[in-house]
Amino acid sequence: MINDLSQQKKPILQNSPTPSWQTQLANAISSIDELLEILNLSDILDKRLIYQPNRFKLRVPRAFIAKMQIGDINDPLLRQILPNSLEQARVSGFTYDPLSENLQNPDKGILHKYRSRILLTITGACAIHCRYCFRQHFDYASNLPTQADLDKIIKYVLQYPDVNEVIFSGGDPLSLSNRRLFFWFDKLRELPQIDTIRLHTRLPIVLPDRLDDELLAYFSQAKTQNKKKCQFVMVTHCNHANEIDDITAQKLQQLKNTGVTLLNQAVLLAGINDNLTDQVNLCRRLWQANVLPYYLHLLDKVAGAAHFDLPEKTAIDLYWQMLECLPGYLMPKLVQELPDKPFKTPVNIYKYLPT
Ligand SMILES: *Cc1c(COP(=O)(O)O)cnc(C)c1O
Ligand code: SF4
Numbered sequence: 001m002i003n004d005l006s007q008q009k010k011p012i013l014q015n016s017p018t019p020s021w022q023t024q025l026a027n028a029i030s031s032i033d034e035l036l037e038i039l040n041l042s043d044i045l046d047k048r049l050i051y052q053p054n055r056f057k058l059r060v061p062r063a064f065i066a067k068m069q070i071g072d073i074n075d076p077l078l079r080q081i082l083p084n085s086l087e088q089a090r091v092s093g094f095t096y097d098p099l100s101e102n103l104q105n106p107d108k109g110i111l112h113k114y115r116s117r118i119l120l121t122i123t124g125a126c127a128i129h130c131r132y133c134f135r136q137h138f139d140y141a142s143n144l145p146t147q148a149d150l151d152k153i154i155k156y157v158l159q160y161p162d163v164n165e166v167i168f169s170g171g172d173p174l175s176l177s178n179r180r181l182f183f184w185f186d187k188l189r190e191l192p193q194i195d196t197i198r199l200h201t202r203l204p205i206v207l208p209d210r211l212d213d214e215l216l217a218y219f220s221q222a223k224t225q226n227k228k229k230c231q232f233v234m235v236t237h238c239n240h241a242n243e244i245d246d247i248t249a250q251k252l253q254q255l256k257n258t259g260v261t262l263l264n265q266a267v268l269l270a271g272i273n274d275n276l277t278d279q280v281n282l283c284r285r286l287w288q289a290n291v292l293p294y295y296l297h298l299l300d301k302v303a304g305a306a307h308f309d310l311p312e313k314t315a316i317d318l319y320w321q322m323l324e325c326l327p328g329y330l331m332p333k334l335v336q337e338l339p340d341k342p343f344k345t346p347v348n349i350y351k352y353l354p355t
Helices: 001-017 022-027 033-037 145-161 180-189 211-227 247-256 276-288 311-326
Strands: 110-114 117-121 167-169 196-201 231-237 261-269 294-298 333-336
Touching: 110 145, 117 145, 145 180, 167 180, 180 196, 180 211, 180 333, 211 231, 211 247, 247 261, 276 294, 276 311
Parallel strands: 117 167, 167 196, 196 231, 231 261, 261 294, 294 333
Antiparallel strands: 110 117
16 A cells, blocks of 8 residues: 555656655755855854754754745744854753653663653654754664564553553654554554554654655544544644744644644743744744644753753743733643653742732
8 A cells, every 4th residue: 555655656756846855854954054055144154153063963954944034143943953152061950861761761762751651762863953952962772672672562561551642752753754654653553552642743844745645644544444543643843933834834734634633842942932922923823733832841951952041930931921912722831841750840830920
């Protein structure tokens, strides 16, 4: 079935001016000079602020660059991905594994911190490198399960009857081929105890063509053909309204039409979305694209990201202001992840009351 579909698509792709998502992924920009040239920023920039990291290097797909403002060094999308020399600062409290995830692996690729759901990391690859990413120092290479490990994972799940949801997270699961994804989905959604398969992914935002016909068809069919009811949930990661242009919104609409539940998580980031206008615009833009705001995370204190951090009071003040402007169904939950807690911890907004 799957092979037939991709063969049918080939002639269409050859006539089309848009490269396949795989080609777009492979052609992601990794040269800072090239990025600055595209954005017409080669000259005006204070280059002392930029540096060439020797790990977790620049990586950004052209489709995401296309949403940035030409000539604006403070563009909120650019700031999320341009390596900044401030990353080299070692700031106390900002560590290499802020969530102690390295200690919580029962088996290769499995994170089981929350009772009813396990998180699987089946790839370390992302289409984009977000400079604030809490997994940027994570040792994926020694921790990725292969398809041969699936039996072990299934055995693990069967030991925990409370687990009813499998979450594929990052790296970015949608950077894998459909063939590999469907292999994991098919096996896991067959388990009687599993009623939800969730993906945490930034690809629909940074490379919307990843939501290709084959993937959309899979979700549609999963909805109608599934003997056992199993819901698919996709949690996108979008931090700013500008990340959703019309093409992205159209793709998300198509995805929504397949019956997938669409949610978004964002990170509160200094200089990127730390004001009322940006937060309200983000939530409203998500709504227009059929995505509901789910979480607004306080920054995880990962080494190299201290310059994105905000005082807790700033976050709470902003949240009270958002409550005044947005309907309840567009309010994300303000949360932070604490290493020893079996849930995302709600931020105590009553610590600072609105003025
Ligand atoms: C964030 C996370 C989840 C999902 O949490 P929800 O509150 O269900 O969105 C599950 N497991 C781990 C380890 C997580 O970090
Ligand atoms: S897409 Fe997610 S996992 Fe990948 S670098 Fe960005 S924040 Fe990290």
